[in-house]
Amino acid sequence: MYTLGAILLLAVLLSTVVAVIDSVFEMAKVKTLITKLPVIGAHWALIISILMVWLLKAYPAGGWGLMFEEKWENIVANGAIVYGAIPLKDAVVAMVNKGLRA
Numbered sequence: 001m002y003t004l005g006a007i008l009l010l011a012v013l014l015s016t017v018v019a020v021i022d023s024v025f026e027m028a029k030v031k032t033l034i035t036k037l038p039v040i041g042a043h044w045a046l047i048i049s050i051l052m053v054w055l056l057k058a059y060p061a062g063g064w065g066l067m068f069e070e071k072w073e074n075i076v077a078n079g080a081i082v083y084g085a086i087p088l089k090d091a092v093v094a095m096v097n098k099g100l101r102a
Contacts, residue, residue: 003063050079
């Protein structure tokens with residue numbers, strides 16, 4: 001249960017970090033250049049997620065026993081899991097908002 005909570009909180013943090021980085025790049029007028037790059041532009045949030053996991057040294061999937069031998073594998077796998085949890089985070093937030101208005 002705590003692992004899911006950690007993943008959801010990291011997904012919330014990722015959404016905020018991506019929004020801030022996008023706004024900074026837009027202000028610097030380089031966002032269009034980055035989004036036009038073939039691989040980087042299409043997977044921008046995933047790259048940020050992997051970098052965020054690396055900087056925070058947070059491996060939330062380790063709570064479920066998902067640990068790899070190499071450190072970089074843990075970073076990439078946990079970054080991908082946090083990135084994949086964004087739709088789940090959106091669903092949880094929508095559910096909480098519905099419950100609070102009822």
